[in-house]
Amino acid sequence: MESAVGRMRVGAPSSLVFVVAGTRPEAIKVAPVVRALRAVPQLDVVLINSGQHVLAVSQVLAELGLSADIELVELPPMPNLAAGFDHLRGELAAVARRWSPALIVVQGDTLTAHAAASAGKGTGHRVAHVEAGLRTSTASDPFPEEWFRRRIADLADLHFAPTSRAVANLVEEGVPANAVFQTGNTGIDSLKSVLDSIDHAAIHSRGGRSRVLVTLHRRENHDRNADTVCRALIRLTELRPDLRVVLPVHPNPRVAVPIRRRLGGRPAFDLVAPMPYRDFIAMAVQAALLISDSGGIQEEAAHLGTPLLVPRGNTERPEAITTGFVALVAVDVDSIVSAACAALDAPRRPPLPIDARAPFGAGDAGLRIARIIAAAAAQKAVA
Numbered sequence: 242m243e244s245a246v247g248r249m250r251v252g253a254p255s256s257l258v259f260v261v262a263g264t265r266p267e268a269i270k271v272a273p274v275v276r277a278l279r280a281v282p283q284l285d286v287v288l289i290n291s292g293q294h295v296l297a298v299s300q301v302l303a304e305l306g307l308s309a310d311i312e313l314v315e316l317p318p319m320p321n322l323a324a325g326f327d328h329l330r331g332e333l334a335a336v337a338r339r340w341s342p343a344l345i346v347v348q349g350d351t352l353t354a355h356a357a358a359s360a361g362k363g364t365g366h367r368v369a370h371v372e373a374g375l376r377t378s379t380a381s382d383p384f385p386e387e388w389f390r391r392r393i394a395d396l397a398d399l400h401f402a403p404t405s406r407a408v409a410n411l412v413e414e415g416v417p418a419n420a421v422f423q424t425g426n427t428g429i430d431s432l433k434s435v436l437d438s439i440d441h442a443a444i445h446s447r448g449g450r451s452r453v454l455v456t457l458h459r460r461e462n463h464d465r466n467a468d469t470v471c472r473a474l475i476r477l478t479e480l481r482p483d484l485r486v487v488l489p490v491h492p493n494p495r496v497a498v499p500i501r502r503r504l505g506g507r508p509a510f511d512l513v514a515p516m517p518y519r520d521f522i523a524m525a526v527q528a529a530l531l532i533s534d535s536g537g538i539q540e541e542a543a544h545l546g547t548p549l550l551v552p553r554g555n556t557e558r559p560e561a562i563t564t565g566f567v568a569l570v571a572v573d574v575d576s577i578v579s580a581a582c583a584a585l586d587a588p589r590r591p592p593l594p595i596d597a598r599a600p601f602g603a604g605d606a607g608l609r610i611a612r613i614i615a616a617a618a619a620q621k622a623v624a
Contacts, residue, residue: 256618257285257342259361261333262309263293263316263353266428266537268301269518271348273430273607274371275307281615289336291329291353292316301518305431311336322352322385329356330363337364343618344369347393348427350386350536358396368393371427371610373400374407375536375557382555386536390557399617401610403601404560424609425602428537432544433595433604435522453477453581454525455488456533457496457552466572467496470532470552471503473577478509480582487511487524530584532577540601542566546592548584552577560600564593 260275262268271288278286290298290309293316302308313332319325329352337345337360345361347354348371361368370393377387391414394400400416402408403426411421457470478484488504490497490512504510516524522545525531531542531549536558542549543564552572561567570580595604 256283257287257340258344258346258614258618259287259289259337259340259342259357260346261289261291261353261357262298262302262348263291263329263357264351265294265297265301265515265518266535267348267351267353268298269305269431269537270372270427271346272302272305272307273427273434274346274348274610275607277607277611278614281611284615284618287311287340287342289313289333289357291333291357293325293329293351293353297515304517304519325352326356326359329353330360333357334360334364337361337366342366344399344614346371346614347397348372350375350390350393352385352389355389355392358393362396367398368396369399369401369610369614370394370397371401372403373397374402374404374409374411374421376407376410377555377557379555383553387557399613401606401613403606406560422609422613424613425604425606426540427606427610428540429544429595429599429601430604430607431518432522432541435519436526436544436595439519439523439526451483451485452524452528453484453486453530453532454521454528455486455531456535456538457488457491457500466552467499468503469572469574470577471500473574473581474504474510474532475507476574476578477581478507480578481585482509484529484585485509485511487513487528489513489515489521491515530581532581539567543593543600544595546590548587550577550580550584564600566590566593 258278260271262271275288278284287310290312292313295315316325333356344367345357346369347357358368375390381388400411400421401424402421405423408421408423412418457467474486486509490500525545525547528547531547534553539558539561543566549567550570552570556569570576597603
């Protein structure tokens with residue numbers, strides 16, 4: 242594929258759009274936006290790998306048929322979030338000054354998203370926020386995700402909200418209503434594509450209903466909370482010796498070390514490397530139960546047809562709870578084990594279809610976002 246950078250003239254195209262990703266979830270969720278934007282003839286689209294998690298982003302983009310046009314240097318080890326933010330913001334600001342895009346598109350609630358939005362605003366460029374308006378009841382919980390989301394809202398010019406609740410959150414905070422657009426969640430676009438491509442009959446024939454799939458990586462579940470979840474998983478496998486737990490281990494040592502210390506070598510546990518997106522979805526469809534602190538899996542669970550326990554105190558995706566597939570559970574051993582046993586014993590429900598009634602959209606969010614960006618670019622060109 243020819244790189245978009247090779248076609249660009251420094252500082253020239255008023256139709257130049259940057260799309261920035263720095264983590265695996267961002268890459269999954271910006272991919273539909275990039276594909277839809279590249280189908281708009283009047284736009285020049287440049288996909289940037291920020292350097293936050295270089296390899297993970299490159300791998301998932303390749304799996305989705307994309308590659309970064311600009312790959313920034315890998316984020317070196319930093320003493321804290323502030324130092325990491327300053328580094329990423331500086332790198333992204335330098336690229337923005339060089340190419341002068343008409344718009345910088347950021348996604349979600351990550352360090353990269355906040356740094357790219359700040360870099361864009363600081364260099365005088367318009368910013369669009371994909372997955373805008375998600376909120377918990379507390380401005381600092383979960384930290385830093387909730388803090389990032391609210392700061393990005395102050396910086397963005399266009400806000401692409403996945404749900405009507407997210408739209409209302411932004412308007413209540415004073416964001417102009419004409420800058421907020423309900424689009425659905427782009428993660429559902431990627432999920433729909435994968436679900437359409439996998440052989441469900443073959444998956445279900447593998448007998449995976451005794452498998453529990455677990456992911457654990459968020460900052461609020463580092464250290465003591467991670468240890469609590471591990472102890473709950475051990476007790477669960479003691480109560481249900483037919484279960485096998487598959488846990489892709491996040492590379493962050495704060496997560497990996499306690500998990501490997503607690504669970505490594507236990508026969509009921511498979512500690513594996515982070516899985517390709519398609520393989521993870523296939524396993525999640527097959528699993529008896531999901532336990533995860535991830536945000537994206539909350540959006541996906543109802544369409545996988547697999548019950549999900551979220552070991553967190555709150556969620557910025559209350560729409561997922563209303564589906565009946567997702568439940569918050571207190572981070573203590575008894576609560577997790579009790580909820581897991583109840584979920585395992587409950588009758589299996591059919592997955593919700595991805596259609597206009599789905600809580601996070603019909604799988605066309607990327608197209609909706611591209612149309613709004615194209616219209617905004619056309620208006621600016623006329624002006």
